[in-house]
Amino acid sequence: RGIPVGPGRGSAAGSVVAYCLGITQLDPLKYDLLFERFLNEERISLPDIDVDFCMERRGQVIDYVRRKYGEDRVAQIAAFGFLKARAVVKDVGRALGRSFSETNAITKLMPPEKTIEKALEKSPPLEQKARSEAWVGEILDVAKKLQGMPRHASVHAAGVVIGASNLKEIVPLMRDKRGGRAVTQLDKDDVEKIGLVKFDILGLDTLTVIDHTLNLIQRITGKRIEISQIPFDDPKTWELLQHGDTTGVFQLESRGMKDLLRRMRPTNILELIALIALYRPGPMNVIKDYLANRANPDSIHYDHPLLEQHLKETYGVMVYQEQVMMAAREVAGFSLARADILRKAMSKKQQYPELIAKLKREFIEGAKKKGVSRALAERIFGKMSEFLGYGFNKSHSTAYGILSYYTAYLKANYPLQYMAALLTRAMGNEAKLKAQIADCKEMGIEILPPDVNKSDWAFTVEGDKIRFGLGGIKNLGISAANSLISTREKEGEFSSFYHFLKSVDLNKINRRAIESLIKAGAFDSLDTNRAQLIHWLPRAMEWAQRMKQAQKSGMSSLFGPSNEVELPQLEPVAPWDKKTRLDHEKEVLGFYLYDHPGCILRADKADDRHR
Template structure:
């Protein structure tokens, strides 16, 4: 059932250090209030759009996408202090009515950061006129131009501004009123009623909700102090005038605005006039510029020609086995429509190598691809190491490939510049990420605002266990000391901390992420400019994935720089080394590992790892690959067993002879996700694509799917290998036990 009132002016924690509610809390609150729609209008940004849109749709709440923008007094390019004081801007609420309006909103907020930033991301009247199509406009809070002028007795100025907005947003402009018990707001309601009558402009009421419930006002007040760097006791600090900026019920809003003609009804009218969807599920890959002299202008055919040539160069021949594997991979890539992705990736890796920029051998599941190896994207032989393409790209589960590339940390920027030159400066940017207030952080932040000494806060924060991603609720269960503190002197601190925990604290640049659009970025995403001048997307990595944009991980790795410098020093001594073709059977190297002399060796330099290496006494590259996979929480428990089996101190047994070929290199222990897939394939006749789905179900503990696959596995084992159901069940349960901790061999 449709609600008669819709909240059209609200903020989440993406209005950084001001909004004190997560997107999920906001949507849940609206659902609890029995309302069917809600707008989210962050301060000057669109950071929250994708998580909000998805969360609202999932809850059956109609999402209204908007922004409370800052409009410069004068031009957005004027950046100097005003003689009358103040920020030199006014607030205005904009709501996207359709997809064109959504695109215009993205362009407006981008201009605010890239051109108009002066204390706040500001737009101006020129931009509003240019990008007004498809946008509904509300006049804003007391900081809006019209209320501000009327409260200063500039009635003519207010009328002129109202008529100006009404002309720009024809039949889509509303005079906004609020009532949080602030005297100026009460006066503004009367002023707006008069102006509405004189100019025949409709009115609408909002509540500018910054937190979900009335009782959260104090936590929000602490949040404001965090944002402004003030103590709560500071008499000169910014504070909200009343504790009324929360999601009020329909009845509460009706009681406050029943004497304002159309104010309630127009919220519904506006919500009903909004209709559009953000397209998700399609991929938007840039077109790879195939060289003019190439024999094939079709991306799939051009990719195949490069791969065939690459395989011949890598292996010295083109055997039926290699041809079959390559054709299988290329068919999957063609079916998924990802030829362009591989061509783009191969191109910038080639650029880096041609310009002597050190590039890593491969990271993640991409090393399982013969296509990647043949193109020079990776330098790890997937055939020799028995790596699986389906672990990288599953034909039964279409998703964008994810190839992470390591570059020398000092020259990573050159590769990004090359991509900008290839696809256009306006089509490539880095990606935003948001730092969140985790358990210890939020306690420290809130404690500081409440005036506790550093020593007190530090002591309290250290009562929280160091478990990864622990919440305060979990910490209170695990730490009796913290529980006692939460009931005594620190009750207020921990109560506020629990409200604010998990909220966004700041925006920064993702360490590796770069996004490439097939045209202007601002047709797909709004852009942000940090205080350091770095430009990023306003949507984070997950949001860009949801939109189907091409995102790449360019990791700056200092070890590559160190290796490169070492090679140059060796060359100065008259010896040349090809780092991509060093022997993997040099026993002098393994003796260094056996002695634990691995400080400075990537992944092998921690004290714990060095101790295990001394016990393991590795003799082959496979031993090092396995140790890399085992040395992490969970599988670490199997290291001693692994070492005993290697040295013949513990018998190796297999539940079925077919498992020996798969598990031989890890002495009968399931170490890799690829082994889980191979067992499902060899024992139960699963396709490798099905085996990958089983692996994911086990890793994520999707019980319903696991139960279905268990039956299929036992039946398949009987059908393919005549394995008795009881043994089939034992094999399934064995791989289920290890799959939870299994590591990606390609990455290891």
């Protein structure tokens, strides 16, 4: 069906069987990933395989699952919003007839605590108000009973359950308000407790962007690139990454990540994978050790020679959870299954203090048998415990590191197609669209204005430029844009504004949509006086409607069916000044595309100085 699927996600990328079956697309042996991180004989819960699909076509995957297993055996999973301390006080206050300002006066005194009891402990003014004003005490007493209860139900972003029989016999169901589909009344944790298997069918925008890019490349060059076959030693890609030119590159867009790329200057896929694992709040403090060791490998110190083979790849620094598991095996003789138990316990040390104490004794005893002193074993165990507070899953980092490389490769080698695809996915998100257009300008890519004769719904490539898509214009829905494009494909390009009005279906493309097209400059190739087109539009639309009626009834005018002689006599209108023109552009695009009022102001000041 051609639906793009991600190379892998989470610990499932460590399974050779998943790779051989085509569930994942990266070889776990090549990247030294651990199967036991995914599944082992001591694991009690079912293994979880999360799969990323193209965001646009995720719905088709869920529909396929319903058809394959039966509508009565498939349901999406509910998610619940719960009444938190401040929200429940506001809700109770409203229910008891108190005004917004009265309840707001209470919540302003509440620190950001999870419970009302904690808020009262931390805020003496709140406690004083509750004691001195009976109505405040009443609200807080009722709110205490309701806090933590479900407030509303929604649909989980990814979760789907598949039953062996009709789900009505297994789990209570409800209907999704938007689509009427079956949704469980239990959340993701509870459906697993009653024995149902949860599947995470996730939508990932990056896969959609990659697919759009490959389609544009094929349309222009005639060749289809197989993204999984691209080389990992492409010089242009590594140059782009080393310079931090990664706006629009998966996982590498933030300012901090760009800075780290410039400092690290990665040269291979393993370093890129490590970079993604390192750039998170927990391991930030080890980044400097990683960079220092990488710059000077002779300075690397391993606590024990047994650790070298597993830490060499990351220059002596623990970066991945799997490295802790291997350290437990090499230093203390743990099985990888037992090492995974240790990993889980250490990552939630507050919950499992007794288990950690037991595992620590096992670790020290096992290390002693391998000739490691107690003091050194305790030091290594301490470092492992500290690291696992923030350690990252190597399987997941590898899968997403490869996706990052794919997007960097496309941006470096096919910048026009990649940026056009990014801009298309950003439609509807003004901030993102503005940032991507700014990046295009930095790359020297010109954005051509929207044009009723040239633009598609999406952003497209024209020569060495990108054409603004109709989907980026406010008040112009996809059905109106598709109607415009369909008319143009049937009848050819529009020769004038009036030819446009006479040709298109004005029931689908209404006055508001046409006004937005004018303000965005989409008619500039036919008439640059936008003020005049806006002024003439009501009477011009009336004329177009009369022409359509005449054609329907078989009437013909003296001068032919569409001759512009029949147009009403319309008075000329002065064009908008530059600022008004820009303001209207911003109104319908969400930002200033080609100029900025500040530039006009600077130019005016410069003129004043010259005078």
